[in-house]
Amino acid sequence: MKRYIKFISFLLLVLVVTGCDDFLGKNPTNRAELQTVEDIRAMLVSAYPKTSYFVFTEVMSDNVTDVGDRMTDDVTRRKYYHWQQNNDMAQDTPNGFFTSCYTAIAASNHVLRAIDRMLADSKYTEADVNPYKAEALLTRAYNHFMLVNLFAEHYNPATAESDLALPYVTTVEEEPSPLYERLTVKQMYDKIEADMLEGYALLDENLYPETAKWHFNKEAAGVFISRFYLYRGLMEKDENGEDDFDKVIRYLTETVGTSPKIRDWTTSYNDPLEDFLTDYCSSLEDANLLLISTVSTGSCYRVWANRYTMNSALMQRRFSYETPHPTKNSIDYLLGYKVYGNSTLGCYSLFTLNEYFKRDGINANFGIPYVMFPAIVAEEALFNLAEAYVMKERYEDVIALLDFYYSKRAKGTGTGELYNSEKHKVLDEKINEIYNGNLAAYNVSLKPSYALNERQATYLRCLMNIKASEFCGQGMRWFDIKRMHMPVTHEVFPNQTITLTADDARRIIPMSDDAQRGMVPTDPTASIGMMAKEKALTLEQIKAPKPFKREEMKH
Numbered sequence: 001m002k003r004y005i006k007f008i009s010f011l012l013l014v015l016v017v018t019g020c021d022d023f024l025g026k027n028p029t030n031r032a033e034l035q036t037v038e039d040i041r042a043m044l045v046s047a048y049p050k051t052s053y054f055v056f057t058e059v060m061s062d063n064v065t066d067v068g069d070r071m072t073d074d075v076t077r078r079k080y081y082h083w084q085q086n087n088d089m090a091q092d093t094p095n096g097f098f099t100s101c102y103t104a105i106a107a108s109n110h111v112l113r114a115i116d117r118m119l120a121d122s123k124y125t126e127a128d129v130n131p132y133k134a135e136a137l138l139t140r141a142y143n144h145f146m147l148v149n150l151f152a153e154h155y156n157p158a159t160a161e162s163d164l165a166l167p168y169v170t171t172v173e174e175e176p177s178p179l180y181e182r183l184t185v186k187q188m189y190d191k192i193e194a195d196m197l198e199g200y201a202l203l204d205e206n207l208y209p210e211t212a213k214w215h216f217n218k219e220a221a222g223v224f225i226s227r228f229y230l231y232r233g234l235m236e237k238d239e240n241g242e243d244d245f246d247k248v249i250r251y252l253t254e255t256v257g258t259s260p261k262i263r264d265w266t267t268s269y270n271d272p273l274e275d276f277l278t279d280y281c282s283s284l285e286d287a288n289l290l291l292i293s294t295v296s297t298g299s300c301y302r303v304w305a306n307r308y309t310m311n312s313a314l315m316q317r318r319f320s321y322e323t324p325h326p327t328k329n330s331i332d333y334l335l336g337y338k339v340y341g342n343s344t345l346g347c348y349s350l351f352t353l354n355e356y357f358k359r360d361g362i363n364a365n366f367g368i369p370y371v372m373f374p375a376i377v378a379e380e381a382l383f384n385l386a387e388a389y390v391m392k393e394r395y396e397d398v399i400a401l402l403d404f405y406y407s408k409r410a411k412g413t414g415t416g417e418l419y420n421s422e423k424h425k426v427l428d429e430k431i432n433e434i435y436n437g438n439l440a441a442y443n444v445s446l447k448p449s450y451a452l453n454e455r456q457a458t459y460l461r462c463l464m465n466i467k468a469s470e471f472c473g474q475g476m477r478w479f480d481i482k483r484m485h486m487p488v489t490h491e492v493f494p495n496q497t498i499t500l501t502a503d504d505a506r507r508i509i510p511m512s513d514d515a516q517r518g519m520v521p522t523d524p525t526a527s528i529g530m531m532a533k534e535k536a537l538t539l540e541q542i543k544a545p546k547p548f549k550r551e552e553m554k555h
Contacts, residue, residue: 269334280353
């Protein structure tokens with residue numbers, strides 16, 4: 001395995017955002033109003049979250065382990081690893097992401113109000129403003145969707161009407177310290193769906209000819225919609241004769257097609273690492289459908305030098321070709337050859353997320369790290385489509401997609417042999433052998449809200465495992481763990497383990513007291529996750545908010 005070490009000396013600056021203040025308490029005076037479509041266009045840049053979720057969701061998942069006390073312990077990451085509450089408001093934290101999402105939602109709402117006023121004044125026509133309305137609706141839906149899937153119970157039709165979620169904010173604040181009602185999970189999903197579909201219908205593909213990858217375009221919207229229906233997973237047919245899995249297939253087919261343009265690792269294997277990382281997060285990469293600039297220390301350069309990352313055993317389980325990949329004959333699996341690390345310290349990472357370090361001056365050795373995060377990619381489209389095919393029992397279509405996937409990932413390193421769909425074809429019997437056999441590491445329990453037959457469960461375990469490797473370091477694994485109710489066991493150095501059970505309340509990230517300003521205050525004596533079991537309260541039952549305290553800058 002290759003060894004690669006990089007060090008950047010810097011002063012870690014905490015991103016201090018005022019979104020929670022703006023959203024939940026600040027008197028909105030002296031605001032500049034949006035008067036033109038140019039103003040709206042500029043405001044929409046702020047409609048995307050500026051901090052990441054992928055650091056804390058990755059550490060909570062089974063994509064990391066405790067590599068031991070040779071590494072400096074990171075108290076913040078240790079809390080995530082132990083599924084403990086952390087009240088930090090900095091970047092790469094749940095509360096920082098919470099604040100950033102609601103700040104972005106506020107920007108979307110400003111745009112939507114401005115559009116309504118422009119139309120009322122006949123200043124612009126619907127044709128002028130509808131493309132911007134589309135983006136504002138989609139960003140509002142996206143941010144609420146990310147929040148409900150982190151800070152509430154996963155959607156379950158049996159309990160979604162009573163499981164407590166978050167406020168769905170659709171207005172601009174006009175008074176100080178407004179109170180917001182927490183909706184149920186179903187109510188939030190219903191509102192997300194309405195915004196999402198209305199925005200999708202209004203999209204104009206020509207709106208951002210030079211910067212389309214930094215905004216919701218048709219392809220990114222289609223994959224987001226597929227994620228929504230995959231996560232909701234309703235099996236009942238609607239008035240059009242479709243269940244949620246039919247909708248996943250329909251929206252993906254009409255936006256990215258049945259063979260999404262995923263990255264071709266067989267052509268980039270020999271690229272220098274810096275070139276590979278630059279290309280991976282580039283807007284010129286066809287597979288990147290939506291990029292979001294985030295302030296984050298979650299780049300691969302920093303993660304692999306962290307105590308809570310991959311050790312050699314986990315690396316082999318995630319990236320070894322021999323066991324997890326259900327093909328006819330062995331061929332080197334290229335994904336594993338983009339894993340770098342420190343063999344002395346025993347920590348490794350898949351190198352995909354690059355860092356852009358903005359120094360505070362020409363000669364400064366401190367500044368702010370940025371990650372251009374590929375938030376929606378063609379690879380997700382492929383796995384979402386394959387999962388929907390499983391639920392519709394279209395297994396040959398699943399195998400065809402996996403063959404296509406491996407044709408872009410596998411190549412003989414010694415011979416240069418490419419993946420051949422006949423010689424190396426994915427086999428149903430191999431999927432069953434690995435994912436419904438005696439290999440405990442791959443025979444993971446799945447308990448979604450809908451019923452699975454044995455073959456569906458076997459195929460889903462296969463997809464979830466390969467997907468975990470593909471998105472290693474990007475936080476996606478946690479959402480699959482949560483919605484499929486997969487148990488997670490973390491090793492704690494030197495010889496202990498801790499387990500997150502399938503229905504563990506700690507799967508719901510608790511909000512801090514500050515994050516709950518203007519909502520139902522968290523009872524400090526309550527167990528983690530209890531709020532998700534409460535019923536939604538009315539505005540009259542919500543207590544007055546507490547003063548907001550900013551985090552001190554950390555060095």
